Amino acid sequence: MAPVSVIAPLANQSGVSRAITLGRSMSVKDVELADGSEALAVDGTPVDCVRFATLGLLDETPDVVLSGINLGVNAGDDVGYSGTVGAALEGLMHGWSAISVSQFLGGKWNDQMDTRVDFTTLAEFAAALVPQLGTEQVPPGTMLNVNGPRVPLKGAKVVPLGARWYDDNLEFVKADDDGRHYWIYGSSPLHKSAAGTDLVALDEGYITVTPLRYELTDKGSLSELQDHGLPPIELPEVT
Numbered sequence: 001m002a003p004v005s006v007i008a009p010l011a012n013q014s015g016v017s018r019a020i021t022l023g024r025s026m027s028v029k030d031v032e033l034a035d036g037s038e039a040l041a042v043d044g045t046p047v048d049c050v051r052f053a054t055l056g057l058l059d060e061t062p063d064v065v066l067s068g069i070n071l072g073v074n075a076g077d078d079v080g081y082s083g084t085v086g087a088a089l090e091g092l093m094h095g096w097s098a099i100s101v102s103q104f105l106g107g108k109w110n111d112q113m114d115t116r117v118d119f120t121t122l123a124e125f126a127a128a129l130v131p132q133l134g135t136e137q138v139p140p141g142t143m144l145n146v147n148g149p150r151v152p153l154k155g156a157k158v159v160p161l162g163a164r165w166y167d168d169n170l171e172f173v174k175a176d177d178d179g180r181h182y183w184i185y186g187s188s189p190l191h192k193s194a195a196g197t198d199l200v201a202l203d204e205g206y207i208t209v210t211p212l213r214y215e216l217t218d219k220g221s222l223s224e225l226q227d228h229g230l231p232p233i234e235l236p237e238v239t
Contacts, residue, residue: 005058006039007049009083014072018086019045028057046087054094064130065091068101069119073147075102075198075208076164076191088143089214097133098143101126104150104202122148125156125207138211145210147202154205161210162197165190 010029027043040057042049046067053062067087074082088100103117126146132138145161167186174181191199198208221229 002063005053005062006033006037007042007052007057008039009046009049010041010043013045013083015081016045016083016086017081018047018089019083020051021045021048028052046083047090050087050090050094062096064133065096065098066101066126066130067091067098068103068146069122069126069148070100070102071105071117073102073104073202074100074145075147075202075210076162078164078189079145079161079212085145085212088145089212092141092143092214095140097130097138097140099126099129099133099146100143101146101148103148119148121153122146122207129209141215142211142213145198145208145212147198147208149202149205149207152205153207156207156209157201158209158211159196159198159201162194162199163192164199 010027021044026048029041031039031041033039040052042052050065050067052058053065065088067084070082070084074084079085082100082102084102085100088098091098101122103119103122105117125148129138129144129146133144134140138144166189168184169186171183172180173183193200193203198210201208
């Protein structure tokens, strides 16, 4: 079994995506996990933790970044908000193979507060995926986003991302010396029941595996804009 090094945020970092900590130093604490192994707790974001690893905080350079297991799924459109996925993407950008892993909590999409979950099956499944990283199945530059369903578990599926949203609504709460306070995100995430997506597969009881890449450039529009897409610019005279 390969050695595992743990670097994790000191506090909950849900929804921070690929945020980094600028303008201040970060503390790193040595902590002992429940099984007696050692870990490092960083007063920063998930991406900060990966950057610490790239800069030599660990005794040796990791081969793989495995981010999670997160309490609550990171599926569908949530991958753009997810600190768990963000950390895996950061590893990918630095040339490492990466997997993000998250576990569905509760019995409904709007009930993710029950943390009494046995992560054993999902952890073993994610570990079994590691040998596939960097192969034809998962080539360099591709990461895997893995989500565990609520029980009973039926199996695993490779599926694309679905569409999920938070039923946003502008709700005034109060006004005080700090300004006006509002809720804007609904507490009950919704999703489209599009067959074949990760969200539907999770509802059906399957572990979902979705390959993701970081490349954001629209290659088609790039060539069009390079050829004739930009308006003319009147350059100032040089004196």
